[in-house]
Amino acid sequence: MLLIVAMAPLAIAPGVLSAYDITPKIAILLFCESVLLIFCKQLVNGVLTLFESTCGKLYVLCLAAQWLSIALSTFWSSNPMLSVAGSSWRRYGLIGESAILLFALIVAGWFAEDRSRIRVALRTAVATGAAASLYGIAQYFGWDPLFPSSAYQSGEGPFTIVRPPGTFGHADYFANWLVIVAFFALALARLEDDRLWKITARVTMLLAAFAIVLSGTRSALLGLLAGAMVFVAIARPRIDRKALLIMTAAAACLAMLYISPAGAKLRARVHWSLDDVGGGARIVLWRDSLHMAMRRPILGFGPETFTQQFPLFESVELSRAYPDFYQESPHNMFLDDLTSRGLPGALSLLAVCALVFWAARSNAALAAALTGAIVCQQFMVLTIPTALYFYLLLSMIIASEIPSRPAEPRRFSVILMPLAAAIAIAFCAFAVRLIVADHAMALAEQRTQSGDVQGATEAYRTVQRWGSYYGDSDLRYSRAMTRLATTTRSFATSVAAAQQAIESSVRATATAEDRQNAWYNFATIAAVRNDRAGVENGLRSAIACAPNWFKPHWTLSQLLELTGRHPEARREASIAMELDGGHDPEVTETSQRILSHP
Numbered sequence: 001m002l003l004i005v006a007m008a009p010l011a012i013a014p015g016v017l018s019a020y021d022i023t024p025k026i027a028i029l030l031f032c033e034s035v036l037l038i039f040c041k042q043l044v045n046g047v048l049t050l051f052e053s054t055c056g057k058l059y060v061l062c063l064a065a066q067w068l069s070i071a072l073s074t075f076w077s078s079n080p081m082l083s084v085a086g087s088s089w090r091r092y093g094l095i096g097e098s099a100i101l102l103f104a105l106i107v108a109g110w111f112a113e114d115r116s117r118i119r120v121a122l123r124t125a126v127a128t129g130a131a132a133s134l135y136g137i138a139q140y141f142g143w144d145p146l147f148p149s150s151a152y153q154s155g156e157g158p159f160t161i162v163r164p165p166g167t168f169g170h171a172d173y174f175a176n177w178l179v180i181v182a183f184f185a186l187a188l189a190r191l192e193d194d195r196l197w198k199i200t201a202r203v204t205m206l207l208a209a210f211a212i213v214l215s216g217t218r219s220a221l222l223g224l225l226a227g228a229m230v231f232v233a234i235a236r237p238r239i240d241r242k243a244l245l246i247m248t249a250a251a252a253c254l255a256m257l258y259i260s261p262a263g264a265k266l267r268a269r270v271h272w273s274l275d276d277v278g279g280g281a282r283i284v285l286w287r288d289s290l291h292m293a294m295r296r297p298i299l300g301f302g303p304e305t306f307t308q309q310f311p312l313f314e315s316v317e318l319s320r321a322y323p324d325f326y327q328e329s330p331h332n333m334f335l336d337d338l339t340s341r342g343l344p345g346a347l348s349l350l351a352v353c354a355l356v357f358w359a360a361r362s363n364a365a366l367a368a369a370l371t372g373a374i375v376c377q378q379f380m381v382l383t384i385p386t387a388l389y390f391y392l393l394l395s396m397i398i399a400s401e402i403p404s405r406p407a408e409p410r411r412f413s414v415i416l417m418p419l420a421a422a423i424a425i426a427f428c429a430f431a432v433r434l435i436v437a438d439h440a441m442a443l444a445e446q447r448t449q450s451g452d453v454q455g456a457t458e459a460y461r462t463v464q465r466w467g468s469y470y471g472d473s474d475l476r477y478s479r480a481m482t483r484l485a486t487t488t489r490s491f492a493t494s495v496a497a498a499q500q501a502i503e504s505s506v507r508a509t510a511t512a513e514d515r516q517n518a519w520y521n522f523a524t525i526a527a528v529r530n531d532r533a534g535v536e537n538g539l540r541s542a543i544a545c546a547p548n549w550f551k552p553h554w555t556l557s558q559l560l561e562l563t564g565r566h567p568e569a570r571r572e573a574s575i576a577m578e579l580d581g582g583h584d585p586e587v588t589e590t591s592q593r594i595l596s597h598p
Helices: 002-007 023-038 040-050 054-075 080-085 094-113 117-140 171-191 195-215 218-235 241-259 261-275 282-295 306-312 316-321 333-359 364-376 384-400 416-449 453-466 473-487 491-511 515-528 532-545 550-562 566-580 585-595
Strands: none
Touching: 002 023, 002 117, 002 384, 023 040, 023 094, 023 384, 023 416, 040 054, 040 094, 040 416, 054 080, 054 094, 054 333, 054 384, 080 094, 094 117, 094 384, 094 416, 117 171, 117 195, 117 384, 171 195, 171 218, 171 364, 171 384, 195 218, 195 241, 218 364, 241 261, 282 306, 282 316, 282 333, 306 333, 316 566, 333 364, 333 384, 364 384, 416 453, 416 473, 453 473, 453 491, 473 491, 473 515, 491 515, 515 532, 515 550, 532 550, 550 566, 550 585, 566 585
């Protein structure tokens, strides 16, 4: 249990795995849970303890309702395979969510059986959070043994910003996870008797808050503030002189950093934020996501299908605001459930949040953590590590409300053993297949970059054998081979790479999570081969998948002009110019030239 809490958020494997920040985390969760299920007989006592209180019963029912909604929406999914395995960017499909909900059930029972275990879990989470915070802080200041700092920098000159992602791959998910860590540290500091752990908890609070500030994540800062307000309202803490001095010193140090040369990137992030006070196009994204959800309100489109289905519902307004941006999620926890699992999924999540809020009414630190987490998740969606700590928090709160009783022997159903074994085998099989396919994909990409077409082809055959659910592999492999075919000086390498690019581009049109990009890539490769019919077919198919994406309209208008179909070319050029919204001068220039053609 504690291994999951400690290792899953920190697991990362750059150079070894293609999805280096995703696959290790879910693999650890699945392998560790499989081991836990071997001892299901010992876990039954704890889970049955939950049923001795109304709060515990309702919690189990909410978890069951959530899993049932996931299973049903997966069965009726618009893409069942994608919904089972999860998308390549977070792997939060039926298997991933089932593992998280099972973890929530097991850990709640574990805590309920012995509430002193909550302190042990808090210690583990705080130690993990301290290590992750230090890494994120080091990333801001340019020290990173794993990645080049340019990988998480944006902008140019004085407006360059740095968004430390820690071990999460993206700063937003890292910072939102740190919000829970910060309040876990606060809870431990109030609960702990050991002086060393009390000091560690307080230091971790400061480190986590500092890492959140350096990440420049506004949702996390808002969550931190909201949680602090809830803590003050419930606990009504008395601020002594020592605490006041520490807060004043921390604020002074932060101010000094901000105005110093080392704070240049932090000042640039503030500048960016002031230029985008509304948080980008999130409000329009939420509106379009709600329209999408209302098309299938009962069971949704299926877990992890947002990337495929949303382009059909994206409005012209959102397209004009961000014409070439890939929307991977609705950027809202409840909307994510509503679009993927329908009303039952969203209501079951809302119910468990409401239940735990009620249960946390007397626990100031954990209530603050829950508030901060939910506020953050109004601007993000759950990933494996953030969901893990979110449900760990829920389980802590529920277990805290269950009266402690002497342990009693329980009856054990023999049916549970084969069921637990079947789940463990399924989890292990999925994790092994995912790791093998992901490692093979990393090898294929590395060999493609070095110009080894034969080696890349062999590695990619392994991806195909082991990762039939590896949704974006065909598209990524096709693009990598296309780059090699167009940049190599070896004629033989170019021919072999081009053939691989063509074959994988065809497969990608059926397997890719973002079909519009797959069809556009298909059209691009067809253009290199001078296949006019293939180009037009690819572009029109891309438009069918994403009607309000400007790029295929723009490219099609040029093709139609070259083939003498001027009325159609003008129509597509007009659409492209409107959807681009003036962001790309070359689109405006080309479209105006086509529109001016008699």
